[in-house]
Amino acid sequence: MRRLFAAVLAVATAIALSFLLLPVAAIFLRVPPGDLIDALGRDVTRDALIVSIKTSAIAHAAVLLVGTPAAYFLARHRFRGRGAVLTLIELPLVLPPAVAGIALFAAFGRNGLLGGELDALGVQIPFTQAAVVLAVAFVESPFYFRGAIAAFEAVDGTLVDAARTLGASPARVFARIALPLAAGGLGAASALALARGLGEFGATLIFAGSLQGVTQTLPLAIYAQFEADFDTALAISALFIIVGALLLVTLKLYGWLRFSSIFRSRFATSTSS
């Protein structure tokens, strides 16, 4: 009985691992590395790469710039309705990307909630690069928010109190105490959000379209090339896998370094005292 159970566990693990790894491996096995590099040099790939980098960079910078102080505020203050606010922030996580795209349309489209105001200013958002930026920011920000709030909540409140009794203004406490102590968690949240933003597809397709060189990001290029030139689609996918793997390894390595440095300092204390 016990051996049967052990066998079930082993088989289940093997199936799960192969199911996850087989498609990833297939991308690299299907096309020789030389062809992959060639495909990356094509116009459609290069254009998509530029659009992706540009829109992701702007969206990510905006998310960090606005999200970091907002997360600090939400982590440090207790007020009525805080739970509701934290839940609302996470809503985009559970929305299908298509719904996010429609929602952005409803808000910023020509006939949307802010459509009249934007029109008066001569601003049109849908199917422009600004639409890509908004879509990317909308879907990636909950990932950053969640991690950043947790990172700030983990900073010992007594350290904040200590800084204030030492004459530090709230802004200085944020810059000199909270930010450096939360840096690890903020970095991890930022990386996760960036990865999600780079992979954004559905909301962008609906709200910004897929115009090569303007709104066609890498994931949209994969979709566009899927029927036209499967090798290019494969090459871009391979690129994503490599970037994703690098990101994951960096995160794990960082976590491991952090852990080992804490372990080292604990160990040093216990031997010196």
Add this chain to the structure above:
Amino acid sequence: MASLQFDLSLSLRDFDLELALDVGRETVALVGPSGAGKTSVLRAIAGLAHPARGSITCAGDVWFDSAQRIDRRPEERSVGFVFQEYALFPHLSVERNVTFGGGRADRLLWRLRIEHLAQAKPTELSGGERQRVAIARALARDPRVLLLDEPMAALDPHTRGKVRAELHDLLRELELPTLLVTHDFEDAAALADRVGVLVDGRLRQVGPPAELLGSPADPFVAEFAGANVLPGSAEAGPNGLTSFRLEGGHVVVSADEARGQAALVLYPWDVSLARTAPDDSALNHLSGEIVSLVQVGNRMRVRLPFLTAEITAASAERLELRPGEHVVASFKATQARLLPAD
């Protein structure tokens, strides 16, 4: 006049705390069981907690006054706060911890004999070193008040005595109004000029440690100061003394005047132990079997079923005391103090 005056009413979770004190250039210790609200008092003075009512004044400067709606921010008060567990900034070196609020570190580091640790990170320090860094940091801005929250709690028992003596000397030297909070009466008595006993949000007694020991206001203060507190009933006894019947039925005599329900207060170090009752009728005798023996430094605390005695470790050795053995505890009628029951 450099002094800290406050009269506070704080709403805590389970009760309201009312406390008024005037702290001159001296160290005042607030002692009491944990949860008595001692830390909340320090936080209120520092501006980290907000009293429901009252006032806080330092050297004529109003920091808080509910009537005038004054509530200065922590960074606008001049407080050196040494937090429990010290709250050192883990990402900054000792030197940068000390200079966080401005000022120079070298003189303070030298004075506290931690100049060799200037570049170390807090996680690399021992408990005693961390305490000194926390004190140096609290003093770096030349505060007008020093607040210490359980400064001894994070220390190993074997370094405690030495650190306590050094802290005592430093506090004398600083001549700052200092308010210290501890749950340990011994620490309070060793460090402070005056000790206040805080229970359930009220100050039961405040005075020099000797006064609290010599004439405790009530049985709780006596027990907190380390006395045996034995309930019973008092009536007139022989030779103008008071006869006190303990709850266990034993009768002892006391020189204090009392009638009816009362508490017998007897310090462990006023009790002597012997194998057989000494032939001295002037003494009270109580006998019983030893429950436990605990050595504290060069002293031995001997627990009997009804009281605890403290004798030198040398006499404990000479008497060859062992748990379970029968001994006689003796004490004078003048050492058996009587207080009205709580």
